[in-house]
Amino acid sequence: MDFEQLVVYTNSIPGHSNLFLNSAMSVLTLQFGQCGNQTGHHLFSLISQDITRSNSCYSSESTERWFRIKPDDSCVARAVLVDTEQKVITEVKKKQWAADSVWKYDEANIIAHSGGGTGNNWAYGHGKKGPELKEMIMESVRKEVERCDTLRATLNLLSSAGGTGSGVGSYMVEAYRDEYPTKTLLNAVVLPYSSGEVVIQNYNTLLTIANLYDVSDMFIIFQNDHLHKMSVNLLKNKNTELHDLNDLIAVKIGSLFQPLERSESSRIHDIISHLTPHPQYKFITLKSAPHYPKEVCKYEAPLEWNVLVRHMKQTLRVSHLDNEPLLDWEMKSPRTHNSEHSLVRYSPCVSNLLVSRGSGASDVKHTVGLSLDENVLYPQWVPEGSRCGHLHHNRRFMDMDKFICLATNNSLIHYSFNSIVEKAWKTFTHKAHLHPYTKFGVEAEDFVEAFAKLENVIKSYKEIK
Ligand SMILES: Nc1nc2c(ncn2[C@@H]2O[C@H](COP(=O)(O)OP(=O)(O)OP(=O)(O)O)[C@@H](O)[C@H]2O)c(=O)[nH]1
Ligand SMILES: [Mg+2]
Incomplete structure (x- = not known):
């Protein structure tokens, strides 16, 4: 669909003429x-469900952001899919061809080699598969960029532990940055379970973050351990599987990036600049609530906004004595009674953004001022007024009465990175498992450089006081 057709389509929604011209802001994934x-x-499925709940300004804005409409009226994700094996893509294709799927991927944007993956080898992905696939991927990317009237951000989705997402992904992000030096680049990176997976996942994570760091504007970090606990504790999925974690990831990303009430600060690139005010601090985590098991969702009494906001603040708690994180409050359901006491300490923040979705949030604005903007949460050098932003939409997100998401750039991230770097360093000092990397041109000096970069990140976050 070309620009004019899209305008006609968007403006065909009753009561929303010229809407397109005001809100054309797309994200390429x-x-x-x-x-x-x-x-x-999971993300596109969630967004499409959220959109189909109404035919409104919100829906058309969201459609324009994440999808494009083809001349045959089919709804196509603004996405390029890359893999070095067929298995996963074949599964994904099966799902999207299911009768009830109202959106599809563009077949031309699926770049899947029929090899057997990279065997969790970052260097193979980065040094061999990335260069091999680069032109095909960039060809699809260029076409998708041209199809966006205004591309607001490119969102890369990958895990740091395998070899394709991490290696090909970081190679392509660098290639993208070369070609589009001024476009906003955002990575949603999934960190592996801390135990029980492959030994070299720590090397892969180290190399991924270090290589993406300079060329990216922001990272949203997800941790499989953390998502797993949320799924077991809050959603009561005893046999949690990866797709349960992906539901949580989709809800979190969707709640941050679905349309918000228009204001100077609600455009995606404004959100990103607010959250990453300094190039030394680019790592965001997304806290959110409430999360209920599907079957009890409709029976839960609606919570007050102030309870949800207080709960978000509690997720930033650290222990008073040694500054270690406490049991993460995101694993608990929001409580109506206040359990604040004087011994509580918080992880210092560089910036926060609270996003509330649902009706009657005039009181939430008041509460934010009181609780998430307090001096105790920020170092002195963060100016008042740029600490905690608040954006809202009255529309119910995924049909929930109220939903809240705190995007937070705070010191807690150094614990996760530190544990990965420590394990990687231990393996590295024994010169263990280096051969698969040197074979594809990643030498000991490259590791040392990556360690230095990540240690610097850890130090910056650790020293926020
Ligand atoms: N949350 C989540 N984690 C996943 C998923 N699939 C794999 N992982 C995690 O990702 C890591 C493995 O990376 P993959 O994405 O499978 O690897 P890949 O990028 O396909 O690379 P290779 O298969 O090694 O070429 C492990 O830490 C897994 O726990 C998923 O669907 N959701
Ligand atoms: Mg794979």
Whole structure:
């Protein structure tokens, strides 16, 4: 569909003439490897469900952001899918061809080699598969960029632990940056379970973050351990599987990036600049609530906004004595009674953005002022007024009475990175498992450089006081 057709389509929605011209802001999503492709499919499915709940300004804005409409009226995700094996893509295709799927991927944007993956080898992905696939991927990317009237951001979805998402993904993000030096680049990176997976996942994570760091504007970090606990504790999924984690990832990303009430600060690139005011601090985590098991959702009494906001603040708690994180409050359901006491300490923040979705949020604005903007949460150098933003939409997100998401750039991230870097360093000092990397041109000096970069990130976050 060309620009004019899209204007006609968008303006055909009753009561919304010229809407398109006001709100044309698109996001291009690049899905890499198993994790990137599976989470991407969950994300587009969630957004399409959220959209189909109404035929409104919100829906058309969201459609324009994430999808394009083809001349045959089919709804196509603004996405490019990349993998070095067929298995996952074949599964994803099966799902999207299901009779009830109202959206599709563009077949021309699926770049899946029939090899057997990279065997969790970042260097193979980065040094061999990336260069091999680069032109095909960039060809699809260029076409998708041209199809966006205004491209607001490119969102890369990948896990840091495998070899395709991490290696091909970081190679392609660098290639994208070379070609589009001024476009906003955002990575949603899934960190592996801390135990029980492959030994070299720590090397892969180290190399991924270090390589993406300079060329990216912002990272949203997800941790499989954390998502798993949320799924077990809050959603009561005893046998949690990856797709349960992906549901949570999709809800979190969707709640941040679905349309918001228009204001100077609600455009995606404004959200990103607010959250990453300094190039030394680019890592965001998304806290959200409430999360209920599907079957009890409709029976839960609606919570007050102030309860949800207080709950978000509690997720930033650290222990008073040694500044270690406490049991993460995101694993608990929001409580109506206040359990604040003087011994509580919070992880210092560089910036926060609270997004509330649902009706009657005039009181939430008041509460934000009181609780998420307090001096105790920020170092002195963060100016008042740029600490905690608040954006809202009255529309119910995914049909929930109220939903809240706190995008937070705070010191807690250094614990996760530190544990990965420590494990990687231990393996590295024994010169263990280096051969698969040197074979594809990643030498000890490259590791040392990556360690230095990540240690610097850890130090910056650790020293926020
Ligand atoms: N949350 C989540 N994590 C996933 C998913 N699939 C894989 N992972 C995690 O991702 C890591 C493995 O990376 P994959 O994405 O499978 O690897 P890949 O990018 O396909 O690379 P290779 O298969 O090694 O070429 C492990 O830490 C898995 O726990 C998923 O669908 N959701
Ligand atoms: Mg794979």
